[in-house]
Amino acid sequence: MTPAQANTLIHHFAQKYLADLLPDIVFDTGIIADYDTALIDDWEHKVALLNHREQMPSIDRRKSEQQRYLGTIKRALWNHQQVWLSYEGRENRFPFNCFGLVQRDQQFFLVGSFGNDQDPVLLSVRKIVALALTPEASIQPAPDFNLQDYASFHLNQLQEPLLAHIEIEFPLHLLSYVKAYPIASASDYEIIEHNDYFTLRASNVPDSLRLRQWLSGFSEEARIIAPETLRKLVNSSLIDELTDLYNRRFFDHLFQREIKRYCRDPQYRFTLLSIDIDHFKKITTRYGHDASNEALKQVSTSLKKLRDQDAIRFSEQKFIILLTETTHQEGAQVVAERIRKAVKTIQLYSENAGEQIPLTISIGIAEFPTHLPERLSTIDTQTKLDSKTIQNLMVAMLKQADDALSRAQQIQDCYALATGLDLDRKGAMNLYLPDAIQKYWPF
Secondary structure, eight states: OOHHHHHHHHHHHHHHHSTTTSOTHHHHSOOOSSOOHHHHHHHHTTOOOOOTTTTSOOSOTTHHHHHHHHHHHHHHHHHTEEEEEEETTEEEEEEEEEEEEEEETTEEEEEEEETTOOOOEEEEGGGEEEEEEEEEEOOOOOTTOOHHHHHHHHTTSEEEEEEEEEEEEEEGGGHHHHHHSOOTTOEEEEEEEOSSEEEEEEEEEEEEHHHHHHHHTTGGGSEEEEOHHHHHHHSGGGBOTTTOSBOHHHHHHHHHHHHHHHHHOTTOOEEEEEEEETTHHHHHHHHOHHHHHHHHHHHHHHHHHHHTTTEEEOSSSEEEEEETTOOSHHHHHHHHHHHHHHHHTOOOEETTTTEEOOOOEEEEEEEETTTOOGGGOOOOTTSOOOHHHHHHHHHHHHHHHHHHHHHHHHSSSOEEEOOOTTSOTTSOOEEEOOSSOOOOOOO
16 A cells, blocks of 8 residues: 555545544644545445444434534634633633533533633533634643543532332344343343333443433433433433423334234234314414413323323324233223323413413224224235325324324313224214313303
């Protein structure tokens, strides 16, 4: 290999894999006159650097801004310049000396000091609000400062007390990685394998930055079952911001998983509950948006207490609960009645109107596959279902549950069962009306 060929390979792979950590000037020097693309293409077919996170979407909503900040930080480090910095929780900008840039698990951290101080601090780049170079020279760290040791120590310090229990669900293809890189300093560490996924359970886990970064690297592929604090952090893209319930995106994931379970076991059943707040638009009109938002939050709190892992805010005032392993429709009706009663006990008062806000719900129930329409009732469980077929099944089941919901809403504060294949084909629905329904609506 000639020196020119070696230079070409080094430059190419440095730009491909180390661009975030090297200053832009390294790639702007123009030292490679003849870029040997044939040599690069040949070597690309002979080597590979794989990472299980490479295809995962980033949880950082400001990724483009972060890349811009990284470029400014690297220029400041290269030229020994001070920067103006604004950070989450600190509205005013402040002068900052850059000592070093650290990358860990696809997240970046800036180490430096404030103003004329030499004592180092560690900041998360994704929490930077604004960043700009200044003409001032940066103060340098103490002679005995070691970036590697400082970052390793501070990224593993406890942020909060020990987490008594964590439970995380992963897709099965990540099993070997999670086994090879277990969570450190945890007790009662257990991995439970299922058919298409596995569950990790552990106790007394230090809630360190290291743990959070490890989980964040999996993005949506790691579903945090407990605790809720980690769920909001790691699964933020699957959580509804107003209610803290799972959102529509998560419902799609959950439905597909249950369809796969049915294909493995045709005797398997699951049920959808479609839940709607009665007269929601009238609540907004009469009492205002703050009142209707509070109604959503209160109903969501009741759902979380009863069905934390399968309660979903599907649309504005509509919620879906996917009951897994439903062995009979009566079981779903018991759950529906518990939810209905829990919501009816909510005390919601309007200060502006000076009166109690009536808050009740109606619920539609549909069981899979019992209540599928005839055109979709024959499912070939021996063949892997394509995404279009799964989508059609999901739409059909949602419609069945919604049709039952519409029937229930004709007699508010109740629940209805969708028409099944073995029931009346004329479109009638079985209504399950709670005893002694009494309520007052001032509309």
